Amino acid sequence: MSGFTEELAGALALIFSGDAALWAVVGLSLQVSLSAVLIAAAIGMPLGASLAVFRFPGRGAVQVLVDTLMGLPPVVIGLMVYVILSRSGPLGVLNLLYTPTAMIIAQVILVTPIIAALTRQAVAASHEEYGEQLASFGLSPRAALATLIWEARPAIITALLAGFGRAVAEVGAVMIVGGNIAHVTRVMTTTIALETSKGNLALALALGVILLVLALGVTLAVRLLQGGPQDTRAIS
């Protein structure tokens, strides 16, 4: 086991010495997953807030659907996106398979239900608190929704972080639709899978440490940028 510890130390040293190829992989991971979270937030936040506030036919069904999709295994999402983007699939002409875009698409499908479900929960709470007040202001539904999302922002930021965590840690889907092509679609998790399959366990583990540090960095950055104490609620 001491051999392994030494190897691990060596791998970590290599990684933190600033290997360009490795940092390109880290950069691609961040770009793909942050893009996916951004798009998923644009879809999931309004969807979740609408589910919390509005009453419309089929609302229950949509709610169940969103909750169910949260449990969809990434590898199934990967397979679905592969079938659609494959040259033999309906969107094959777009030539998107084995590109970072394909990976973003898969991660958006993965993350949107999480953001929507957690937003619904958060907005439902803030709706209970401020709903009547907002109604008395005579705000348009859209403005009311935006205000409620704003009021629920600590919980929604947690939702976005949960989504980012799920996206950046995922391996099954991006492996299928990205193909783990060196310099093109190779991200942190697929590199870890590849190094594990080469038996380079120490290096794989060291890469896992980077992934962890990355998640920590994003969390800290968001907490920092969130700015100001969270309980100063400026409703105006």
Added chain:
Amino acid sequence: MTFLAVLCLLAAPVPSSADRPFILLQSTTSTQNSGLLDAILPQFTALSGLEIRVVAVGTGQALRNAQNGDGDVVLVHSRLAEEAFVKAGYGVARQDVMYNDFVIIGPESDPAGIAGAATPFDALKRIAEKRALFVSRGDESGTHQAELRLWAETGEMPSGPWYREVGAGMGTTINITVGMAAYTLTDRATWTAFGNQSDLRILYENHPSLFNPYGVIVVNPERHPHVKVEAAQDFVDWLVGPGGQAAIAGYRVDGQQVFFPNADAQSGS
């Protein structure tokens, strides 16, 4: 909203290396995990300016992906499956590229005593009789198909709790074999380059039935008009030509040659 602004900044456009011409190679884990492709493909790219993007999966999946049109060329190792692929019209022609061989690895203590076996079939029989743990790829890869052919020769297909199908790539399968102190069949290249050999050893090797030939096939543009057939053919011509063959012969893992070029001996498709 600062958060979203930061997200926008960080999620700057994903870089695309689409400005350089490339072809898509569907290949097997053994060619990638052994380091062969990383060693020889840059030589071709330097010559031609053509980038080779490698998707490394099992032979079965590589052929299926190519059948769907998701690749320009395949480099795999399951002769029968390759010929069926060409015959069904998905590939233009199959050409020999190189070979290596399979070996049976297992724990140093060799509980089934296969080290002295006369043939690989005899070795497998001893494993089955002792009910010693055997890990099978179970993924329709070239290695899995070779393993099943060997078992068929023993007269009895393996079954029972000692026979573990893991449905994984070669490297993952070896990791599992290490963890279970079991036996498995692997190609020599992946094994030699493998970083986590632990106390497993090659216990049976060097038999004609363990021959493991690799073939290259350009995907048929009649089936998939988008296939970059000229670029793919350029690559194949290099691979089976003097340059590619020398690159393969020159590749070493720990000073050991693990792939042997044999394009000269080819009979076409």
